[in-house]
Amino acid sequence: MVKPLTFKGDKKAKRRKRTTTDQNDDDAPERQKKQFKASATSSKIITTSAATPNEEVEGEEHDDSWVSADAPSDVSGPIMFVLPTEPPTALACDATGKVFTLPIDNIVDGNPATAEPHDVRQVWVANKIVGTEYHRFKGYHGKYLSCDKIGLFTATSDAITSLESFTIIPTFDTPGTFQIQTLRETFLTVRASKSSKANAAPEVRGDATEISFDTTLRIRMQARFKPRIKASKEEKAREKISRRELEEAVGRRLEEDEVKKLKRARREGNYHEVMLDLKVKGKHDKYG
Numbered sequence: 020m021v022k023p024l025t026f027k028g029d030k031k032a033k034r035r036k037r038t039t040t041d042q043n044d045d046d047a048p049e050r051q052k053k054q055f056k057a058s059a060t061s062s063k064i065i066t067t068s069a070a071t072p073n074e075e076v077e078g079e080e081h082d083d084s085w086v087s088a089d090a091p092s093d094v095s096g097p098i099m100f101v102l103p104t105e106p107p108t109a110l111a112c113d114a115t116g117k118v119f120t121l122p123i124d125n126i127v128d129g130n131p132a133t134a135e136p137h138d139v140r141q142v143w144v145a146n147k148i149v150g151t152e153y154h155r156f157k158g159y160h161g162k163y164l165s166c167d168k169i170g171l172f173t174a175t176s177d178a179i180t181s182l183e184s185f186t187i188i189p190t191f192d193t194p195g196t197f198q199i200q201t202l203r204e205t206f207l208t209v210r211a212s213k214s215s216k217a218n219a220a221p222e223v224r225g226d227a228t229e230i231s232f233d234t235t236l237r238i239r240m241q242a243r244f245k246p247r248i249k250a251s252k253e254e255k256a257r258e259k260i261s262r263r264e265l266e267e268a269v270g271r272r273l274e275e276d277e278v279k280k281l282k283r284a285r286r287e288g289n290y291h292e293v294m295l296d297l298k299v300k301g302k303h304d305k306y307g
Contacts, residue, residue: 085135086245087195088238091187094154096244098145100199101131101237102209104221109134109141110207112158116175120209120220131237132195145240153184153202166201170226187238196235201225206234260285269297 088094100110102120106129111121121141127133136142143156143164156164158174163183165176176183181202188198199207208227212219227234265281266273273281277297284293 084242085239086242087132088197088240088245089195091154091189091197093245094145094187094238094240095147095246096144097142097241098156099134099136099141099239100143100207101134101239102221102223103131103232103235104209107131107134108209108221109136110143110223111138111140112160112162112164112174113140114160116158116160116162116173118164118172118174118223120223122220134237134239136239148179148184151184152186154187155179155183156185166205166207166225168203170205170224172207172223172225190230190235193235196237198230198234199236204228206230207236208234268294273297 085099088098101123102108102110104120107123107126108120109123110118112118121138123134123141124137125135139159142159145154145156147153148155158164160174161177162174163176163179164172164174164185165180165182166172166185167182184202186200186202188200190196190198201207205225206227206229207223207225208231209221209223210233212222260282262273262278265278269277269281281290281293281297284290
């Protein structure tokens with residue numbers, strides 16, 4: 020029989036002596052399986068519970084749920100224009116840059132405030148143009164939404180000019196809705212198709228000169244990009260600090276009211292000043 024190579028200094032493996040009880044115990048393998056399963060289950064529970072805080076933070080950072088924009092300053096990241104048609108449609112584009120209206124499948128009882136995209140062509144990425152109050156909208160194919168002088172929308176541009184710059188105006192008498200205005204002070208609007216085809220989709224134009232029902236639309240966006248929700252999550256993250264972490268930062272054991280004071284300071288933004296005061300107080304108590 021060929022033995023494995025050994026080297027000087029290697030520790031000899033100790034052989035386990037089998038007892039008569041082990042040899043006669045027919046249920047041992049089954050028992051070992053059960054013990055292994057129980058151990059695996061308990062380790063899973065421990066791992067899951069330990070990872071929960073991280074999963075919560077990661078979940079918040081990757082929140083892909085859709086909400087309605089309430090103000091022009093909210094509009095950022097992936098968005099969807101919900102147009103005032105019956106049934107509701109979304110502003111969409113294809114790979115060639117053609118802009119058109121596309122029916123919305125993901126909607127509850129036809130309510131525009133619940134609409135979500137079901138097709139990547141319905142999604143635009145909104146960004147504010149640096150140094151201005153204007154927005155630009157990029158299609159899924161990487162081209163920018165543009166409106167020419169006669170009001171024709173396309174999405175074929177690689178660069179930003181006045182044709183690709185838009186102003187988002189909140190509708191005065193209808194909260195949660197907006198007007199999309201070009202730099203020529205015309206508005207995005209929808210109108211019945213002039214096509215002779217039956218059930219032809221409504222047309223979208225950029226030549227309306229006055230605000231009306233046909234120019235009034237909703238903007239749906241991903242929750243993680245909405246500033247107010249983002250700020251709320253950041254505030255919650257600041258609140259998540261344990262007593263132990265606070266005591267380590269101060270360098271001594273803290274009273275209950277001191278812990279509450281520090282946590283409140285983290286929310287209000289004066290955490291470091293309060294912590295410094297508590298450190299100084301601790302030194303006075305020590306040498307007083």
